[in-house]
Amino acid sequence: MGDHGGVSTPPSAQAQAGAPAPARRGMSGTAKNMVISMIVLVAGCLVLIALVPRVGSVQQPVANVAAIAREVGDEQKWDVAVADGLPTGWTATNVTLMTDNPPDTWQAGYTTPGTHYAAVVQTSAGDAAWVTRQTGAAKRVGTISLGGATWIRYERNDGEQQALVRTVPLGGLTTAVIGTAPWSQLNQFAAALRPLSHSTLHPTS
Numbered sequence: 001m002g003d004h005g006g007v008s009t010p011p012s013a014q015a016q017a018g019a020p021a022p023a024r025r026g027m028s029g030t031a032k033n034m035v036i037s038m039i040v041l042v043a044g045c046l047v048l049i050a051l052v053p054r055v056g057s058v059q060q061p062v063a064n065v066a067a068i069a070r071e072v073g074d075e076q077k078w079d080v081a082v083a084d085g086l087p088t089g090w091t092a093t094n095v096t097l098m099t100d101n102p103p104d105t106w107q108a109g110y111t112t113p114g115t116h117y118a119a120v121v122q123t124s125a126g127d128a129a130w131v132t133r134q135t136g137a138a139k140r141v142g143t144i145s146l147g148g149a150t151w152i153r154y155e156r157n158d159g160e161q162q163a164l165v166r167t168v169p170l171g172g173l174t175t176a177v178i179g180t181a182p183w184s185q186l187n188q189f190a191a192a193l194r195p196l197s198h199s200t201l202h203p204t205s
Contacts, residue, residue, distance in 0.1 A: 126174025
């Protein structure tokens with residue numbers, strides 16, 4: 001206590017009062033490295049998924065494949081192929097003109113008996129790069145004669161997809177059949193393909 005009756009401040013408290021507050025420490029180097037590693041890992045997985053094409057299907061049945069085929073044919077000036085005469089159990093589920101990844105490609109996909117999937121894909125500009133993309137970069141494993149034409153057979157290493165590529169255009173279009181269905185069903189599907197103008201299917205409005 002001082003001479004004037006006041007309360008004196010201890011020297012240690014004075015030092016603490018005058019000292020600046022300690023700066024907050026940022027994320028440690030180890031934590032930063034972990035976050036960066038996680039971002040790189042996720043990005044790598046996304047790139048890998050994008051590079052591996054997979055056959056999918058839309059589960060809603062398509063009522064009239066021929067009508068869509070006629071509309072696409074009129075728009076593109078193509079005579080696109082349809083599956084004519086497939087037995088009961090085949091259901092059209094994914095029928096469209098794909099324009100998001102050139103060249104424009106006609107696709108008519110079906111679920112098969114046994115809930116597998118098969119689709120015909122066609123384009124007027126089907127070069128080697130288009131075939132590689134449609135087959136999922138699969139390897140050639142032979143040829144087969146179907147519907148009066150020769151088709152090249154492709155198998156992907158992961159076993160998830162097979163493909164048939166017609167050696168000559170069908171209706172003027174490069175043609176492939178792709179799917180998760182077994183070879184017997186892919187062969188049946190390929191043999192049933194006809195240009196719309198030569199099929200028994202009748203488009204309705």
